[in-house]
Amino acid sequence: MATVTLLTDEQLAPEAAAVFADIRATRGTDYINNFWRALAHDPALLARTWSQLKVVMGPGRLAPQVKEMIYLAVSIAHGCDYCIHSHTAAARAKGMGEAELMELMAIVGMAAQTNRMVAGLGVPVDEAFKR
Amino acid sequence: MATVTLLTDEQLAPEAAAVFADIRATRGTDYINNFWRALAHDPALLARTWSQLKVVMGPGRLAPQVKEMIYLAVSIAHGCDYCIHSHTAAARAKGMGEAELMELMAIVGMAAQTNRMVAGLGVPVDEAFKR
Amino acid sequence: MATVTLLTDEQLAPEAAAVFADIRATRGTDYINNFWRALAHDPALLARTWSQLKVVMGPGRLAPQVKEMIYLAVSIAHGCDYCIHSHTAAARAKGMGEAELMELMAIVGMAAQTNRMVAGLGVPVDEAFKR
Amino acid sequence: MATVTLLTDEQLAPEAAAVFADIRATRGTDYINNFWRALAHDPALLARTWSQLKVVMGPGRLAPQVKEMIYLAVSIAHGCDYCIHSHTAAARAKGMGEAELMELMAIVGMAAQTNRMVAGLGVPVDEAFKR
Amino acid sequence: MATVTLLTDEQLAPEAAAVFADIRATRGTDYINNFWRALAHDPALLARTWSQLKVVMGPGRLAPQVKEMIYLAVSIAHGCDYCIHSHTAAARAKGMGEAELMELMAIVGMAAQTNRMVAGLGVPVDEAFKR
Amino acid sequence: MATVTLLTDEQLAPEAAAVFADIRATRGTDYINNFWRALAHDPALLARTWSQLKVVMGPGRLAPQVKEMIYLAVSIAHGCDYCIHSHTAAARAKGMGEAELMELMAIVGMAAQTNRMVAGLGVPVDEAFKR
Numbered sequence: 211m212a213t214v215t216l217l218t219d220e221q222l223a224p225e226a227a228a229v230f231a232d233i234r235a236t237r238g239t240d241y242i243n244n245f246w247r248a249l250a251h252d253p254a255l256l257a258r259t260w261s262q263l264k265v266v267m268g269p270g271r272l273a274p275q276v277k278e279m280i281y282l283a284v285s286i287a288h289g290c291d292y293c294i295h296s297h298t299a300a301a302r303a304k305g306m307g308e309a310e311l312m313e314l315m316a317i318v319g320m321a322a323q324t325n326r327m328v329a330g331l332g333v334p335v336d337e338a339f340k341r
Numbered sequence: 342m343a344t345v346t347l348l349t350d351e352q353l354a355p356e357a358a359a360v361f362a363d364i365r366a367t368r369g370t371d372y373i374n375n376f377w378r379a380l381a382h383d384p385a386l387l388a389r390t391w392s393q394l395k396v397v398m399g400p401g402r403l404a405p406q407v408k409e410m411i412y413l414a415v416s417i418a419h420g421c422d423y424c425i426h427s428h429t430a431a432a433r434a435k436g437m438g439e440a441e442l443m444e445l446m447a448i449v450g451m452a453a454q455t456n457r458m459v460a461g462l463g464v465p466v467d468e469a470f471k472r
Numbered sequence: 473m474a475t476v477t478l479l480t481d482e483q484l485a486p487e488a489a490a491v492f493a494d495i496r497a498t499r500g501t502d503y504i505n506n507f508w509r510a511l512a513h514d515p516a517l518l519a520r521t522w523s524q525l526k527v528v529m530g531p532g533r534l535a536p537q538v539k540e541m542i543y544l545a546v547s548i549a550h551g552c553d554y555c556i557h558s559h560t561a562a563a564r565a566k567g568m569g570e571a572e573l574m575e576l577m578a579i580v581g582m583a584a585q586t587n588r589m590v591a592g593l594g595v596p597v598d599e600a601f602k603r
Numbered sequence: 604m605a606t607v608t609l610l611t612d613e614q615l616a617p618e619a620a621a622v623f624a625d626i627r628a629t630r631g632t633d634y635i636n637n638f639w640r641a642l643a644h645d646p647a648l649l650a651r652t653w654s655q656l657k658v659v660m661g662p663g664r665l666a667p668q669v670k671e672m673i674y675l676a677v678s679i680a681h682g683c684d685y686c687i688h689s690h691t692a693a694a695r696a697k698g699m700g701e702a703e704l705m706e707l708m709a710i711v712g713m714a715a716q717t718n719r720m721v722a723g724l725g726v727p728v729d730e731a732f733k734r
Numbered sequence: 735m736a737t738v739t740l741l742t743d744e745q746l747a748p749e750a751a752a753v754f755a756d757i758r759a760t761r762g763t764d765y766i767n768n769f770w771r772a773l774a775h776d777p778a779l780l781a782r783t784w785s786q787l788k789v790v791m792g793p794g795r796l797a798p799q800v801k802e803m804i805y806l807a808v809s810i811a812h813g814c815d816y817c818i819h820s821h822t823a824a825a826r827a828k829g830m831g832e833a834e835l836m837e838l839m840a841i842v843g844m845a846a847q848t849n850r851m852v853a854g855l856g857v858p859v860d861e862a863f864k865r
Numbered sequence: 866m867a868t869v870t871l872l873t874d875e876q877l878a879p880e881a882a883a884v885f886a887d888i889r890a891t892r893g894t895d896y897i898n899n900f901w902r903a904l905a906h907d908p909a910l911l912a913r914t915w916s917q918l919k920v921v922m923g924p925g926r927l928a929p930q931v932k933e934m935i936y937l938a939v940s941i942a943h944g945c946d947y948c949i950h951s952h953t954a955a956a957r958a959k960g961m962g963e964a965e966l967m968e969l970m971a972i973v974g975m976a977a978q979t980n981r982m983v984a985g986l987g988v989p990v991d992e993a994f995k996r
Contacts, residue, residue, distance in 0.1 A: 213463040213822040214832070215996055241469065245455070248462040252836035258920065259455070259843075262913060266451045271441045276407050277448055280414045284452035284850075286592040287418035289682050289813045292459045293452070294594060295470040298606040308607070310402045312645035315592050317408055319652075320397045321415035321424070322584035324376070324390070326677075328423045330548040330577050331379040332344040332556060338372065339426040341870055344560040345570070346734055383574035389655060390581075396651065415588075417854040420551050420944050425856060429868040439869070443907035446854050450914075453846035457939075461810040461839050463818060472608055475725040475953040476963070477865055503731065507717070510724040514967035520786060521717070521974075527782065528713045533703045538669050539710055542676045546714035546981075549680035551944050554721045555714070557732040572664045579670055582659045583677035583686070586638070586652070590685045593641040594606040600634065601688040603739055679985040682813050687987060691737040704738070705776035708985050712783075715977035719808075723941040723970050725949060737987040765993065769979070772986040783979070790975045795965045800931050801972055804938045808976035811942035816983045817976070819994040834926045841932055844921045845939035845948070848900070848914070852947045855903040856868040862896065863950035 216247040225253035229260050236264065243296060275304040279314055286318050347378035356384035360391050367395065374427060406435040410445055417449050478509035487515035491522050498526065505558060537566040541576055548580050609640040618646035622653050629657065636689060668697040672707055679711050740771035749777035753784050760788065767820060799828040803838055810842050871902035880908035884915050891919065898951060930959040934969055941973050 219242075222230065230242055230250075249256040267277055278301035285293035298311070306314075350373075353361065361373055361381075380387040398408055409432035416424035429442070437445075481504075484492065492504055492512075511518040529539055540563035547555035560573070568576075612635075615623065623635055623643075642649040660670055671694035678686035691704070699707075743766075746754065754766055754774075773780040791801055802825035809817035822835070830838075874897075877885065885897055885905075904911040922932055933956035940948035953966070961969075 212465060212996060213461070213819060214835070216464075243467045243469070244464045245459055245462075248464050249458065251832055252840070254920075255836055255840050258917060259458070262917065263451060263455070265909075265913065266447045270444050271438075272410075272444055276410070277444075279403075279407070280411060280445060280448045281452045282592075283411045283414045284418045284449050285456055286588055287415045288453070288456045289591050290456040290459055291591075291594065292464050292466050293456050294592060295466045295606060297452075298594075299470045307402075308644055311607070312648055313401050313403055313408075314411060315589050316397045316645070316648050317403075317411045318415050318592055319585040319589045320394060321412045321428075322419070322588040323581040324394070325416055325419045325421040325424050326548055326584040327380065327390070327577050327581045328376055328421055329551050329553075330344070330544075330556060330580055331376075332553065332560075333347075333375045333379045333423050334343060335423050335426045336374050338374070339430045341867060343734060344557060345573070382570055383578070385658075386574055386578050389658065393651060393655065396647075413854075417850055420853050422853075422856065425854060426868060429856075439906055442869070443910055446851050447907070447910050449854055450847040450851045453850040454843040457810050457846040458839050458843045460813050460815070461806075461818060461842055463815065463822075472605060474727060474865055475723070475950060476966070478726075505729045505731070506726045507721055507724075510726045511720065513963055514971070516789075517967055517971050520789065521720070524782060524786065525713060525717070527778075528709045532706050533700075534672075534706055534710075538672070539706075541665075541669070542673060542707060542710045543714045545673045545676045546680045546711050547718055549677045550715070550718045552718040552721055554726050554728050555718050557728045559714075561732045569664075575663050575665055575670075576673060578659045579665075579673045580677050582656060583674045583690075584681070586656070587678055587681045587683040587686050589642065589652070590638055590683055592606070593638075595609075595637045595641045595685050596605060597685050597688045598636050600636070601692045603736055675985075679981055682984050684984075684987065687985060688737060691987075701738070701775055705779055708982050709776070709779050711985055712978040712982045715981040716974040719941055719977040720970050720974045722944050722946070723937075723949060723973055725946065725953075736989055737985070740988075767991045767993070768988045769983055769986075772988045773982065783982070787975060787979070790971045794968050795962075796934075796968055800934070801968075803927075803931070804935060804969060804972045805976045807935045807938045808942045808973050809980055811939045812977070812980045814980040814983055816988050816990050817980050819990045821976075823994045831926075837925050837927055837932075838935060840921045841927075841935045842939050844918060845936045845952075846943070848918070849940055849943045849945040849948050851904065851914070852900055852945055854868070855900075857871075857899045857903045857947050858867055859947050859950045860898045862898070863954045 212244075212248055214248055214251055216244055217250040218247075222250055223253045226250040226256055229253070229256050233260060245292070245296070275301060275306055275310075278304050279306065279310070283314065283318050287322070343375075343379055345379055345382055347375055348381040349378075353381055354384045357381040357387055360384070360388050364391060376423070376427070406432060406437055406441075409435050410437065410441070414445065414449050418453070474506075474510055476510055476513055478506055479512040480509075484512055485515045488512040488518055491515070491519050495522060507554070507558070537563060537568055537572075540566050541568065541572070545576065545580050549584070605637075605641060607641055607644055609637055610643040611640075615643055616646045619643040619649055622646070622650050626653060638685070638689070668694060668699055668703075671697050672699060672703070676707060676711050680715070736768075736772060738772055738775055740768055741774040742771075746774055747777045750774040750780055753777070753781050757784060769816070769820065799825060799830055799834075802828050803830065803834070807838065807842050811846070867899075867903060869903055869906055871899055872905040873902075877905055878908045881905040881911055884908070884911050888915060900947070900951065930956060930961055930965075933959050934961065934965070938969065938973050942977070 282297040282301055285297055413428040413432055416428055540559055544559040544563055547559055675690040675694055678690055802821055806821040806825055809821055937952040937956055940952055
């Protein structure tokens with residue numbers, strides 16, 4: 211139900227094809243998921259988004275599985291169905307098992323519950339929490 | 342700017358006082374933050390919320406710092422100012438440094454960006470991501 | 473911290489003054505809250521919004537207090553601080569006591585929790601729920 | 604399109620089976636909706652969520668139909684399709700007719716509209732609304 | 735997957751039929767989209783919503799295409815799939831091409847990213863931005 | 866109420882100072898707003914975010930004022946107070962007057978209202994809107 215068509219490899223502009231080649235090389239798979247095929251309508255936007263994602267999700271202080279779980283938690287809070295599916299798959303590929311997934315779900319649900327109670331009661335930030 | 346008053350220790354019903362005692366014992370500090378003082382208007386709700394939180398954020402598969410960072414990520418996505426402050430403080434108390442905080446911020450921002458692009462383009466879920 | 477000034481009675485265009493007069497007559501109080509003073513920069517928008525609100529929150533199938541509590545629940549879910557404060561006050565004026573307020577908070581929190589779990593697990597709608 | 608499988612009765616751990624039995628007894632129907640079948644992957648989370656829901660949605664100050672309508676309003680504000688469907692069905696089962704449903708929709712829409720205007724104009728909370 | 739049925743022309747109350755006639759005349763097409771068919775269960779709500787929409791989206795300071803793109807941006811931020819599809823179609827009908835659509839997507843994504851970073855870092859509003 | 870300190874020019878790492886110099890040159894003003902001072906804790910994230918923003922908000926198909934209004938509309942939908950203030954100021958600097966601001970507000974409010982009604986009624990996407 212996309213609002214734009216999903217481009218096939220044959221329909222790509224050269225700049226978009228170069229990004230697809232880098233995605234394939236970086237991930238070690240020939241599969242390109244739908245998000246990139248939709249974004250390929252604007253090769254410059256595709257290139258900026260992919261290069262930024264590579265840096266943000268690349269090596270850092272946090273473990274790759276932890277990074278994916280944070281990405282997934284945000285996607286759940288935003289109610290983005292596509293993102294939930296793709297980042298659940300990515301987190302599983304990086305080692306997340308069913309037990310960790312359910313633990314994540316419990317935390318996300320707990321946060322949602324207390325977030326709304328705090329908003330509804332208008333709780334002021336404790337001085338102890340300020341920098 | 343609370344919509345209810347924040348109860349002092351002297352104003353607590355006995356059931357609420359018992360919960361406060363358990364919070365103090367569990368956390369090893371005398372400090373009770375404003376959220377619990379607002380919730381204390383309904384001792385049963387206070388007790389349910391605290392006992393649930395203790396289980397969800399207690400020992401499990403994920404490290405305590407990771408759990409707090411997931412909680413924080415959801416609070417940011419919900420735009421809950423109080424929750425952002427309290428869980429940033431909690432994550433710091435469990436070992437999160439400035440570098441990890443900024444790495445979290447980069448992931449949360451990246452997720453927000455791609456979440457909205459995916460929604461706007463109506464990208465359908467890849468068959469490869471379904472269970 | 474408004475992005476527009478809050479207009480005083482002296483600064484109103486005649487069409488805005490007429491709306492203020494109707495708000496005062498309808499509510500039986502001289503007090504005009506800040507929302508209307510901000511909206512008064514566009515008298516036509518002010519008039520449309522007020523006349524729509526009068527109908528929506530006026531007599532109907534649901535009791536006035538219930539209507540205000542539904543309004544409040546949405547405002548909490550949206551994290552709108554101003555709206556939470558004004559509709560908590562309005563619901564109290566229509567009979568909501570502290571016990572009902574805390575019961576509302578428990579429902580809103582519970583809904584937030586299960587809403588996120590459902591999204592995160594990608595639960596498909598039961599056939600039994602469809603029309 | 605679930606990210607986890609929906610467990611059948613045959614696949615349940617004993618603790619999960621006990622919760623299903625209680626859901627059936629409490630609701631007086633054999634039907635178990637998909638949410639619980641997804642949550643059953645973590646019997647402890649299933650048990651906590653169900654026991655909390657029973658208390659929150661059980662007898663209190665607010666009428667059962669009102670409680671369901673507040674739950675529904677939050678689900679609409681969160682854009683949770685599954686929750687909207689299940690709680691519309693639940694509210695109907697507790698007496699909500701088409702007229703009340705449309706009245707709810709008008710309130711939820713009105714709240715969304717003014718919530719966004721208030722945010723956009725940065726309207727400060729009236730002193731009169733503070734506790 | 736509607737929670738109400740979509741009314742056909744034959745099922746309309748006279749007041750709803752009059753609104754449908756006005757939609758057809760205003761838009762110069764016989765096609766009535768699903769939103770109005772759902773809303774038709776409450777002819778008064780249908781009439782209020784349509785008359786408000788006609789004014790808001792009618793002639794003003796902003797160009798029709800710009801108005802539709804702002805409407806679309808909000809719908810993306812809310813994750814409303816139906817609204818994204820209908821307002822993408824409407825914006826295209828008013829002149830938006832693929833390049834403008836992708837430019838919109840880049841802005842919406844950028845705004846989402848910085849919005850979350852700002853929330854997460856608790857950045858205070860600059861004095862320079864206040865009125 | 867920031868969760869990190871806002872860095873002064875004296876506290877900047879060389880890479881962050883270089884970004885600040887580019888912001889000043891690009892905008893033709895010495896003033897650096899709080900968002901960049903918070904982000905400066907991570908010079909690489911600061912540099913990526915600024916360079917991306919320069920491209921996204923730079924010359925394109927859409928007029929600068931229109932771009933800022935789309936940015937503002939998303940910020941309102943997200944309830945990001947800081948972003949609302951900074952992008953209202955930016956849109957004004959690019960020519961938005963009070964009349965356009967109020968027209969934007971009417972559209973954002975209208976979109977919020979219909980978005981929630983659509984979600985609540987579970988309206989299915991018309992075939993006519995699909996690509």
